[in-house]
Amino acid sequence: MSVVSSVCCYCGTGCGVLIEADAGVVTGVAGDPAHPANRGRLCTKGATLHLAAAAASGRARHPEFRRDRTSVRARAGWADALDHIAEKFRSVVAEHGPDAVAFYVSGQLTTEAYYVFNKLARGLVGTNNIDTNSRLCMSSAVAGYKATLGVDAPPGCYDDIEAAGTLFIAGSNTAYAHPILFRRIEAARRARPDLKLVVVDPRRTDTAAEADLHLAILPGTDVALFHAMLNVMLWEDRVDRAYIDAHTEGWTALRDLVRDYTPEKAAAICGVPAADIVTAARWFARGPTLSLYCQGLNQSTCGVDKNAALINLHLATAQIGKPGAAPLSLTGQPNAMGGREVGGMANLFSAHRELDNPEHRAEVARLWGVDALPGQPGKTAIEMFDAVRRGEIRALWIACTNPAQSLPDQARVREALAAAELVVLQDAYADTETAGFADVLLPAAAWGETDGTMTNSERRIARVRAAVPPPGEARADWEIVTDFARRLDPERGVRLFPYACAEDVFDEHRETTRGRDLDITGLSYARLDAGPQHWPFAEGAVEGRVRLYADGVYPTGSGRARFHAAPYRPVAEAIDARFPLHLNTGRLRDAWHGMSRTGRVARLFAHADAPRLAMHPRDLALRRLASGELVRVKSRRGEVVVEVEASEAVRPGQCFLPMHWGARFMSGLGANALTLPAFDAVSKQPELKHAAVQVARADLP
Ligand code: SF4
Incomplete structure (x- = not known):
């Protein structure tokens, strides 16, 4: 038997794995205790890598x-x-x-x-x-970094989780999509009960359920929320004026823009209490704050504005370039x-x-x-x-x-x-x-x-x-x-x-x-x-640079980070009388992408064996529907038939469909029969996180 050190092939956490092989077949997998990302831990997907690897069905063997x-x-x-x-x-x-x-x-x-x-x-x-x-x-994250910090380089690192005073997770169900990072977050919070966790997500995900403060914003309203948080920081004098003066440009335009985004105005746009916006702003400014963010910000027609509006908060409060303080986008692959x-x-x-x-x-x-x-x-x-x-x-x-x-x-x-x-x-x-x-x-x-x-x-x-x-x-x-x-x-x-x-x-x-x-x-x-x-790890260096911009110098030409002043814009496709529900698509814990690998591992189906549309009980009652019934979900582009389940994790007026099942596994062309191809003008990333849909019993015309 041989043991080879490698990396998990699923999410961007990049956990180290030890692959056991015998006679040309992968026979086992274990977390690599020497790898700094996971320190020996693996999530359910990583721990079953050997089963996916050994599954012979479906493999392409010959041209x-x-x-x-x-x-x-x-x-x-x-x-x-x-x-x-x-x-x-x-x-x-x-x-x-x-x-x-x-x-x-x-x-x-x-x-x-x-x-x-x-x-x-x-x-x-x-x-x-x-x-x-x-x-x-993640193309909106790339464009967001370039627009504000000059180059596409996440400035922080995972060790910032343990060093932070506030963890600000936006548009990421980290517990499902990056489980080992979430285990680190849970462990850090057990060790330090004062470590605050704020989660911004329209759904009450497993990540949001763990938060001290969950901002269940309406889909696509992140920019209004972040601007309102900056408004609070300005009003309460919680910005770092010395850092802004020495290391940034574009402050005046942004300051003038966010004056209009009072917590009360943002509360009306985002559908969350103004007091919660104030609390989030105070915890963020107190720091050190590590932001972790993913598809909820990126998969949007204003994805670059969302990324940049969050980075604005880091720059305005000097929460960057020091332990526990960074905007750190998570990569899905x-x-x-x-x-x-x-x-x-x-x-x-x-x-x-x-x-x-x-x-x-x-x-x-x-x-x-x-x-x-x-x-x-x-x-x-x-x-x-x-x-x-x-x-x-x-x-x-x-x-x-x-x-x-x-x-x-x-x-x-x-x-x-x-x-x-x-x-x-x-x-x-x-x-x-x-x-x-x-x-x-x-x-x-x-x-x-x-x-x-x-x-x-x-x-x-x-x-x-x-x-x-x-x-x-x-x-x-x-x-x-x-x-x-x-x-x-x-x-x-x-x-x-x-x-x-x-x-x-x-x-x-x-x-x-x-x-x-x-x-x-x-x-x-x-x-x-x-x-x-x-990286970077230049010739002659003894180690890579763990955190960027500790000196406050940014690769923008002027050496200053750039504030990004863009107003809030709503989602591309508004709901209306015909398509009255907001559809959100996303990930489950034990499935990955189109399931070409996880779909071959029976053990992973214990978590969810079929796609189900999650709807609030009130919306089910309005349609005289019950959990387990088949429903037809229609958008302006297509339709699917799928089982519905009652869930208080989604707010009334919204629904959620996992993105893993394609045409091989469900009627119609899968979840993306419904989604729209509208994309961010700068990053060209499509708005996979929102479409307007209608839902009715499957046997109705
Ligand atoms: Fe793989 Fe899980 Fe680690 Fe992601 S968190 S790299 S899926 S073991």
């Missing part, structure tokens, strides 16, 4: 492709499958240009795989059409952060460089050894699938994600997938909703079968390692891309993709970070073998 849509995919060799894609790509690019090709990748890829996909798209094909499913979970580092999003560029900066493009072109890189912005997730639907993008390569389950407005997404000339799916699983649309299936190695690195929510880079070989002919993601690049353009492909192992890719990526804010030139696989490290 398959079909020459046209009238035939079915047939098993093929790697050479034939990749040559087929290369031939199609060359023909599409020759006829329609490089922007007729697009890549839709995933926050579950290793940083190395992300890096080679990025280089393939921009450096070899010549398009910025590379985006990721992380667009759906294990390597959403690593993807950001390599520029694996349509509007980003390698190592936090800017796509619209010609000098940055020239730097990366020089590092990669290409003449030039494209400057026009690529299509982001929603835009990308719309462009496929319109026929502007003709060849789409999807890696390690399931857009036919996870993107909003599924009818539109499926129309796009059906309209594409070529859909390539590179995935470990062959039975996802998206696999049904794939012309080419490329079997990828899964968790426990591949080498590389990942970065968790606190900027900590850790090694992931293979414990067993992948099944059949499946290969590591970085290796598939490297092979393809050499076939697409034999001369340039071989030169630009010279990698023999994941470490070769890491070493090249490391060089692109030299002199940047996320400089990791002091890191190597050998250094990471001694334990995970925070």
Whole structure:
């Protein structure tokens, strides 16, 4: 039996795991006591990783492709499958240009795989059409950091949980989505009963139930709440004027804006008592305050404003750059952060460089050894699938994600997938909703079968390692891309993709970070073998920088952090007489994403064996409904039939549907049949957290 140290492949907490393997099969998993994120603990999902890994059903084992849509995919060799894609790509690019090709990748890829996909798209094909499913979970956090602090760098760390005086959780059911962090929060509160917990969430989640103060705001009203908290801080002179004067800009505009957001006015907008807003403001200003936030802020048409309005509070009270004080966004996927580092999003560029900066493009072109890189912005997730639907993008390569389950407005997404000339799916699983649309299936190695690195929510880079070989002919993601690049353009492909192992890719990526804010030139696989490290970790450093901005100097050009003064805006789709209920979608404790892994572990279904729509008992009574009945949930885009359950965790007028079940598991096209594709104008992140719906008994027309 062998034991290999790696990282959990689910949430962005990034827990260290020890994988036990025997005769090429993963046989067990344990929390790594040496890993600083979890110190040996695992949640229910992490503790059953071995069961998901050992489940043989659904795995993609061999390449398959079909020459046209009238035939079915047939098993093929790697050479034939990749040559087929290369031939199609060359023909599409020759006829329609490089922007007729697009890549839709995933926050579950290793940083190395992300890096080679990025280089393939921009450096070899010549398009910025590379985006990721992380667009759906944290692009508003990226834009929020850049708008206020200058770069996309979470300034705090997990150890701030134990150092804080107030924990301010907004738009995150941490108890379910990042369970090990929540265990740390519970333990810290047991050790220090004066550690306050404030939770902002429309639902009374398990996280909110633990709070000293739960602000059950109406959906999408976070900006009004945060502005009102700043109004209280101003009125009670709880802001840090010396810090504001020395380290920030834009204060006057923000101060003038928030004067209008009295607690009473915000109470009317947000649906919470004004006195609770005052209490939250006082606890926040007293500090040190660590904010933890996730999809409730990010998945919104004003997601950047919500992120920035929260960061405003940290800057105004100097709650940043010191132990226990930081705005710390949580990433939903294990390597959403690593993807950001390599520029694996349509509007980003390698190592936090800017796509619209010609000098940055020239730097990366020089590092990669290409003449030039494209400057026009690529299509982001929603835009990308719309462009496929319109026929502007003709060849789409999807890696390690399931857009036919996870993107909003599924009818539109499926129309796009059906309209594409070529859909390539590179995935470990062959039975996802998206696999049904794939012309080419490329079997990828899964968790426990591949080498590389990942970065968790606190900027900590850790090694992931293979414990067993992948099944059949499946290969590591970085290796598939490297092979393809050499076939697409034999001369340039071989030169630009010279990698023999994941470490070769890491070493090249490391060089692109030299002199940047996320400089990791002091890191190597050998250094990471001694334990995970925070970035930046420049050459010569003995350790990574745990907290940023301790000196109050920000990478904004002026050196000052920028206040963001944007007024509150309501959700994109208002409720009305026809669609009178607010629908919220989200996560359950023991399911993850579209359940391609957790759906294979029977033990995890003990928590929730089927999707259920949670509604307040009053709303059920109004409709003469009872728990357990089937209801039809309709939005302007589609409908699903699902069991309903009474829940006082949702307020009257609202309902909640888990997002994990797609068309494979429930009638209609899953929860995202209902959601809308409206997105934030800056971050392009869709408003998955709110849609207007109606609910009636399923047997009614
Ligand atoms: Fe895995 Fe997240 Fe659970 Fe840790 S908290 S074991 S990273 S799912």
